[in-house]
Amino acid sequence: MAERSHITGGEAVVRALAAHGTDLVFGIPGTHNLELYRHLGRYGIQHLTPRHEQGAGYAADGYARTTGRPGVAVTTTGPALLNIAAAVGQAYSDSVPLLVISPGMPLRHPRQSTGLLHEMPSQTEAFRHIAAFSHRVSSVAEIGVAVARAFTLFQSGRPRPVHIEIPLDLLETAEPAGEPRVAPWTAFPRPAPQAVAEAAAVLGAARRPALILGGGARGASDAARALAKRLGAPVVTSANGKGVVPESHPLSLGVALHSPAVQKWLTDRDVVLAVGTELAESDLWSGPLTLNGTLIRVDLDPAQMYAGLPADLALVGDAGEVLRDLLAAVAQCPGDDTPAAVAQLRAARDPESASRDARWLPFLTVIRSVLAPDAVITSDSAQACYYGALPHLPVDPPGRYLHPTGFGTLGYALPAAIGAKAACPERQVVALSGDGGLQFSVQELGTATQLGLPLPVVVFDNGGYGEIRDEMTARGDAPVGVDLPSVDLPALARAYGGHGARVTTPDELAAALRAALTTPGPTVITVPEAVSESVPEEADR
CATH class of the missing domain: 3.40.50.970 (Thiamin diphosphate (ThDP)-binding fold, Pyr/PP domains)
Known part of the structure; x- marks a missing residue:
């Protein structure tokens, strides 16, 4: 599609989304976002209309979790944007790449209330506290920068939701936009070789190892399964880690971090390898775990090394890459656990809730x-x-x-x-x-x-x-x-x-x-x- 020197803010939004491979957006048209809707078909982007903006946010979330690509939702101003706030909070909690685009008050709108339709004191201030960031642009050219910034976050760090606000007068204004900005591919951080070697040595010497897998391990399924087999280590997952390894696998305990029997068993492990999980109250349904062994944490987010249970050994990086590095470095583990032992633990776990379930x-x-x-x-x-x-x-x-x-x-x-x-x-x-x-x-x-x-x-x-x-x-x-x-x-x-x-x-x-x-x-x-x-x-x- 030939580039033009001047395009409207609405077209700049759609062009930037198309440049990043967006093929479907969820949203509800409103008085203030019609210029954006005008250009969706021209750039080959399909649209699905939920009946409520909260539904648009959850639908975009489901799209993102299923495909691994960012989900995009479009709202209009004020109440429509606030309607999607709960979905943004959920995406933040579960590390889902969700992009919400909305109009905002005009560029030179006075801080004093004027009674403009859908007016609120500050949409960006509201969303700055529930999203990774909220970016209000001030020119058509900046729109491409803001969208590229969002996609850079999605593909280079812990994915979390982003809100971009386009002043409603800027949506209709034609200005120079320049070439489309595209988020650069960036390498994930990778732990130093000596850190991997130290963790591999600890794992190789473990007699009672365990693996805890969260949603951050979803891209590391094969490596996690191979490492569990080599270590003879039972695997327990969080809710978001459900299915990272086959729950039919003889070493799998499934989603069982909330089980008192499993928590007691983890206390006795000499090494616990926790991958892509917060080890949070929402995973445990109780207070913090008590671990007597060495805790090795693998996470893309460095802050997780200090959250909940601090790591004894910290490996910051993409779960798949780190687990493959560990698999290459760790020796066969003399672990005592066998599928029979896992079956016994399952037998101890299941009666805890049998009457309820x-x-x-x-x-x-x-x-x-x-x-x-x-x-x-x-x-x-x-x-x-x-x-x-x-x-x-x-x-x-x-x-x-x-x-x-x-x-x-x-x-x-x-x-x-x-x-x-x-x-x-x-x-x-x-x-x-x-x-x-x-x-x-x-x-x-x-x-x-x-x-x-x-x-x-x-x-x-x-x-x-x-x-x-x-x-x-x-x-x-x-x-x-x-x-x-x-x-x-x-x-x-x-x-x-x-x-x-x-x-x-x-x-x-x-x-x-x-x-x-x-x-x-x-x-x-x-x-x-x-x-x-x-x-x-x-x-x-």
Whole structure:
């Protein structure tokens, strides 16, 4: 496409996105961003319209987690931008490359309020505290610089969300823009050879090693599996690390950092190698781990070496590169752990929550049996997801499990599934949610219908906010505000142009899920749960 000396700010935004390979944006047109929308088709960028900006943010998040490429969302000013704030907070918590672009007040807008439509004191100040940075540009030429800055962050460090604000008068103004700026490819940091050698020597001498893998290890699946085998080291993951190594592997403990039995076992390890994980309360569901052995941490973010549990040995760099270096340097480990020992630990772990989790297991088993190995599963902050699917629905590296960890937003599963399906229409994508969480973003059933691709949404219905109900009961309080009137969610899906079913047995769920995977549009499948009167064993989740 021939370059012109003067282009509008709206075109400069779209041109910069196209230069970085953006092929799809999520957003809602508004009075102040129409000049940007004018140019999307000209630059070959597709657009999907969610029903709420929070849904746009979660959809872009799901797109990013599934593809490994940045997700892009466009809002208009004021309330629209604030609507996406929760999704930006979730992306920050889970290290997701999310770019949010919005108009802002005009360049020379007075600080004194004038009552301009969608006016607020400072959008950039608001987002500076929830994103990696918020950049307000002051010229058309600066737009390309700001977008390149965002993509440089995404590909050279710990990926986190970015907000770029374009003054609304600048969107319509034609100015010199120069050649498109493209983020340079930069090498990840790499630990010094002597640091790798020291860590390899410690690992090679370990008799009771363990691996903890987080979301930062996702690109290191093969190396992590090979290193675990060489060390004879069992592997436990965080929620974001789910499926980095096959959960069917004999050395895998799956998502079990929250298990008291596994935490006690980790205390006794002489060496723990933690890769791409914060070891945070949201991973542990409790206070900090107590480790008596040497802690080796591998992370792209140097700050993680001092967060939570400080590293005894710190290896700053890309997880895949560092683990491959360790694999080349470490000798065969005389570790005592065997698959039989891991099986014994699993046997000690599972009874801790057996009575609580039993209601979900038969349904999760059939979900796994129906889905393809490379299926993408999204989940919500729902009991059936963090108590049920995270530890009990196995995922291997070809698939993905997307969960809103840390920030813990509700309403993530459905729009994230839309983003994943839009990114990979040929792959199976299934959303898991609860009735309370789904209703935070249930309007996105309209978006899923518009997308026109098969998208099952399995909803475990416990009559409201089950976790908070259980916490109130555990405190000895009478439940208040947690019991929601029953909603016919399958009928609501049909009202949006989708499909719905209500099942009560695993066999019925299997049949409904198989049908939903080949039926265009969303299919909401509800699984009613009996509301338990008992206090859960881990009511402080």
